[in-house]
Amino acid sequence: MAITLFSHPSCYLHLAGDEHPEQPARLSAVNDQLIRSGLEFVVQQRDAGAAAATDLYAVHSKLYVDEIYAKAPKDGHIWLDPDTQMMPHSLNAALHAAGAAINAVDLVMSDINQQAFCNIRPPGHHATRDQAMGFCIFNNIAVAAGHALKQYGLERIAIVDFDVHHGNGTEDIFAGDERVLFCSSFQYPLYPNTGDVPSGDNIENLPLPALCKPAVWREQITQHWLPHINAFKPQLILVSAGFDGHREDDMAQFLLTENDYHWIAQQLKQLADTHCQGRIVAVLEGGYALSALGRSVVAFLKGLM
Numbered sequence: 001m002a003i004t005l006f007s008h009p010s011c012y013l014h015l016a017g018d019e020h021p022e023q024p025a026r027l028s029a030v031n032d033q034l035i036r037s038g039l040e041f042v043v044q045q046r047d048a049g050a051a052a053a054t055d056l057y058a059v060h061s062k063l064y065v066d067e068i069y070a071k072a073p074k075d076g077h078i079w080l081d082p083d084t085q086m087m088p089h090s091l092n093a094a095l096h097a098a099g100a101a102i103n104a105v106d107l108v109m110s111d112i113n114q115q116a117f118c119n120i121r122p123p124g125h126h127a128t129r130d131q132a133m134g135f136c137i138f139n140n141i142a143v144a145a146g147h148a149l150k151q152y153g154l155e156r157i158a159i160v161d162f163d164v165h166h167g168n169g170t171e172d173i174f175a176g177d178e179r180v181l182f183c184s185s186f187q188y189p190l191y192p193n194t195g196d197v198p199s200g201d202n203i204e205n206l207p208l209p210a211l212c213k214p215a216v217w218r219e220q221i222t223q224h225w226l227p228h229i230n231a232f233k234p235q236l237i238l239v240s241a242g243f244d245g246h247r248e249d250d251m252a253q254f255l256l257t258e259n260d261y262h263w264i265a266q267q268l269k270q271l272a273d274t275h276c277q278g279r280i281v282a283v284l285e286g287g288y289a290l291s292a293l294g295r296s297v298v299a300f301l302k303g304l305m
């Protein structure tokens with residue numbers, strides 16, 4: 001058991017807007033629950049470095065990345081899309097969020113049986129190759145995968161996204177790339193209203209209706225994802241860990257609880273133990289009901305142990 005938690009102070013400074021659900025208190029809620037649960041004694045905490053523009057070019061267009069650097073405001077704020085704001089701390093936060101994902105990959109590739117969780121924001125999975133979307137500026141999990149492919153020459157990476165929203169950005173970036181198997185479960189229809197028809201043979205989407213019960217969610221994953229990932233034999237498992245499918249989270253209408261996040265962590269750990277010496281990197285995506293988010297992350301981390 002060796003779980004490392006990457007974060008950075010800048011991730012607390014990005015403000016997404018007044019009354020915005022994607023708030024710094026989300027990261028504190030995770031930390032508070034880690035302390036309350038006693039897990040802080042077994043989880044190593046590390047400060048993340050910043051991603052370089054070249055790391056971002058691996059999965060985003062150069063035009064888009066350069067435009068984000070150029071647009072980053074010195075004061076005030078700008079809107080990249082109706083949900084996604086940049087203020088003076090946002091670029092630094094986004095670079096450290098992506099940097100955390102890179103550091104986490106380097107860590108788990110450095111030794112066997114290493115797992116890492118990135119407690120970071122802004123989240124990433126809606127950011128497409130060319131576009132900021134849905135609170136996301138850079139696609140952190142895609143940057144992690146891009147780094148693992150390039151730096152370590154991996155040939156098979158599984159990305160599992162259990163956020164209640166479709167990981168449209170990650171699908172956009174990796175559709176048709178046979179080195180990546182992308183599995184996304186999400187409420188459908190719901191923002192961003194994509195994913196019902198997968199855009200490549202390497203995409204395993206599970207669109208599920210509102211009020212989806214834990215038993216149905218687990219059964220779908222057991223039937224569709226676990227055998228597929230097992231047959232794929234991943235050399236690394238990456239997780240877009242969004243906890244907004246929790247029944248207390250009003251961002252959507254799934255009925256999951258922290259027990260379900262514990263369960264999926266156990267399933268992924270088993271697959272990682274079988275195929276890739278336990279190597280798992282998880283990156284925080286959604287999760288807006290603060291207490292449920294903290295409890296869910298702790299349950300997920302316990303499932304990895």
Ligand SMILES: [Zn+2]
Pocket residue numbers: 163164165242244285286287
């Ligand atoms: Zn979400």
